[in-house]
Amino acid sequence: MSKNYFQVMRPGINTTFQDNGRNNLYHIGIPFSGAMDNRIFLIANSLVENDLTAPVLEFAYQGPLLRYHGDKINFAITGDVIFKLRKKKSEVEGRCYESYIIEDGDEIDILSTNKSVYGYLAISGEFNLKFQWGSCSVNTKSNIGSNNGKALSNGQKIEISKIRCNQSKKKSNYINTKIEKIRVIKGTNFDYFSDEGKKIFFEKEFIVSKLSDRMGMRLEGQKIKNIVHTNIKSEGLLKGVIQIPADGNPIIMLSDHGTIGGYPKIGVVISADYDRLVQIPSGSKIKFKEIELLNAETLFKLYDMETQNLVSKF
Amino acid sequence: MIKNISNLGDAALYCDFGDEVNKETNLNVIKYFQSLKRKNIEGINNLTPSYNKLIISFDLKKTNFKDIKKKLENINIDQSINLSAKKIDIPVCCDDSFSLDFKRLEKKLNLCRDLILQNFFEKEYFCYMTGFIAGMPFLGDIDKQIRVERLETPRVKVPRGSIGLTEQFANIYTFESPGGWNIIGNTPLKVFDNSKEVEPNLINPGDKIKFKEISIEEYKNYNE
Numbered sequence: 001m002s003k004n005y006f007q008v009m010r011p012g013i014n015t016t017f018q019d020n021g022r023n024n025l026y027h028i029g030i031p032f033s034g035a036m037d038n039r040i041f042l043i044a045n046s047l048v049e050n051d052l053t054a055p056v057l058e059f060a061y062q063g064p065l066l067r068y069h070g071d072k073i074n075f076a077i078t079g080d081v082i083f084k085l086r087k088k089k090s091e092v093e094g095r096c097y098e099s100y101i102i103e104d105g106d107e108i109d110i111l112s113t114n115k116s117v118y119g120y121l122a123i124s125g126e127f128n129l130k131f132q133w134g135s136c137s138v139n140t141k142s143n144i145g146s147n148n149g150k151a152l153s154n155g156q157k158i159e160i161s162k163i164r165c166n167q168s169k170k171k172s173n174y175i176n177t178k179i180e181k182i183r184v185i186k187g188t189n190f191d192y193f194s195d196e197g198k199k200i201f202f203e204k205e206f207i208v209s210k211l212s213d214r215m216g217m218r219l220e221g222q223k224i225k226n227i228v229h230t231n232i233k234s235e236g237l238l239k240g241v242i243q244i245p246a247d248g249n250p251i252i253m254l255s256d257h258g259t260i261g262g263y264p265k266i267g268v269v270i271s272a273d274y275d276r277l278v279q280i281p282s283g284s285k286i287k288f289k290e291i292e293l294l295n296a297e298t299l300f301k302l303y304d305m306e307t308q309n310l311v312s313k314f
Numbered sequence: 315m316i317k318n319i320s321n322l323g324d325a326a327l328y329c330d331f332g333d334e335v336n337k338e339t340n341l342n343v344i345k346y347f348q349s350l351k352r353k354n355i356e357g358i359n360n361l362t363p364s365y366n367k368l369i370i371s372f373d374l375k376k377t378n379f380k381d382i383k384k385k386l387e388n389i390n391i392d393q394s395i396n397l398s399a400k401k402i403d404i405p406v407c408c409d410d411s412f413s414l415d416f417k418r419l420e421k422k423l424n425l426c427r428d429l430i431l432q433n434f435f436e437k438e439y440f441c442y443m444t445g446f447i448a449g450m451p452f453l454g455d456i457d458k459q460i461r462v463e464r465l466e467t468p469r470v471k472v473p474r475g476s477i478g479l480t481e482q483f484a485n486i487y488t489f490e491s492p493g494g495w496n497i498i499g500n501t502p503l504k505v506f507d508n509s510k511e512v513e514p515n516l517i518n519p520g521d522k523i524k525f526k527e528i529s530i531e532e533y534k535n536y537n538e
Contacts, residue, residue: 023359024361025360026360026361026369026371027360027363027445027519028445028448028449028515028518029444029447029448029506030448032360132508141447141491142506144448144508185321185324187322188328233335233364233367234364234452235362235364235366235367235369236363236364236368236369237362238322238323238326238371240323241322241323258445259362259445260362260443260446261446268322268323270324271323271374293321293324293379297379300324
């Protein structure tokens with residue numbers, strides 16, 4: 001037993017270890033997984049001077065309450081997150097994108113994300129985790145990854161090895177960016193839908209359903225009518241693919257998606273907008289905008305450069 | 315072999331091998347997939363073969379659609395590739411507690427349970443692809459007489475080990491999962507072993523599968 005650890009006093013709704021995810025396993029049915037919002041996952045690690053792709057804790061909506069035991073250590077939380085840091089004699093309102101020092105007995109209480117879904121907790125050390133296919137990322141549907149492929153549970157201990165502590169504070173004034181419309185490239189079955197349906201898809205608002213998770217985001221709105229066939233021969237899926245099943249409501253594939261599916265693909269969310277897509281909470285509105293491949297490639301280059309700048313500041 | 319290549323979003327190629335779902339087309343997909351996998355092309359981070367498609371995903375930081383497409387046009391596919399083609403027996407128990415959809419099947423097919431099972435256990439099946447959930451094999455072709463559509467309303471939870479039928483295919487639920495296939499039985503065999511980093515899948519594309527009926531006692535006492 002490591003002498004540095006967090007005691008989980010409350011696990012949160014879906015708190016999992018995540019890193020960069022795993023490649024080259026789609027053909028046996030294993031998706032990428034990995035941190036949903038890649039940019040702020042990288043920033044979290046940069047704030048505590050870790051390797052950028054080191055494992056972190058990802059939480060959704062309500063996060064965990066963690067009590068720390070051990071030597072002094074830094075942590076940072078990224079996202080739009082409301083949290084408290086409880087020391088022996090004081091309680092402070094935590095600020096995101098800022099590193100803190102905690103010591104034996106301190107508590108981090110991650111109350112909720114604000115108008116967003118995911119947040120990240122990184123520590124200046126290494127969580128003691130098992131890697132599977134080169135990644136710690138937890139896929140709770142197939143029980144793959146660290147922590148036996150499961151989300152955090154009440155009362156468990158999270159062991160930490162190799163800790164460092166930096167006395168100087170690190171801070172970023174980054175604010176989660178939002179965009180008005182999620183940009184989409186037409187899918188391989190775009191012409192399966194009626195003209196009216198296509199119009200609805202690009203012009204009307206949809207509401208993010210409660211039935212959304214790391215696997216997929218379900219949307220509700222005006223039904224999109226299929227005029228060819230409501231099934232296709234099952235074929236590969238990717239994160240960002242938007243399928244329309246027979247009921248006419250879009251489903252967007254997210255990082256833990258099934259690798260094969262048989263519903264027509266009306267579109268694919270561009271890579272540059274994925275981090276922002278996953279942060280749209282259930283009950284919120286979402287709108288799509290059509291974009292061409294070349295523009296999508298340029299937008300990704302810009303987005304990636306911006307991310308590189310953000311993480312290289314520290 | 316590839317009839318058409320288009321883009322699927324900004325980070326994948328969608329390779330179409332033809333409309334027909336048959337072994338010949340599928341074997342072309344599998345050969346192409348195996349061949350590409352061995353070539354380890356810089357930037358490609360995933361390959362998803364299916365009945366008649368191959369999706370090639372790449373890292374948009376390293377490459378793009380145009381470049382990968384160009385590389386594919388100049389690639390030699392090894393036609394002599396040896397597919398694994400293992401023969402695997404899968405024990406299946408069709409006790410009432412497992413065969414959740416027999417009433418529906420009997421009604422839809424107008425056949426009694428015994429005839430459906432006789433037909434199902436008689437044939438050897440071919441693995442077209444694996445996926446959806448980790449290790450799930452898509453096997454075919456089941457006989458025309460026992461083909462049915464998927465359930466109108468999919469189940470929220472299909473038990474692990476369930477054997478399902480839909481149209482010309484059979485599959486095995488390697489994990490508890492949502493699903494809409496018609497469940498006829500359950501296997502005690504571990505078809506996906508997530509403790510193995512190498513070859514966690516028992517069944518791979520190209521393999522030949524025979525289902526063997528076992529009793530509930532044999533199921534309970536089954537030891538791998």
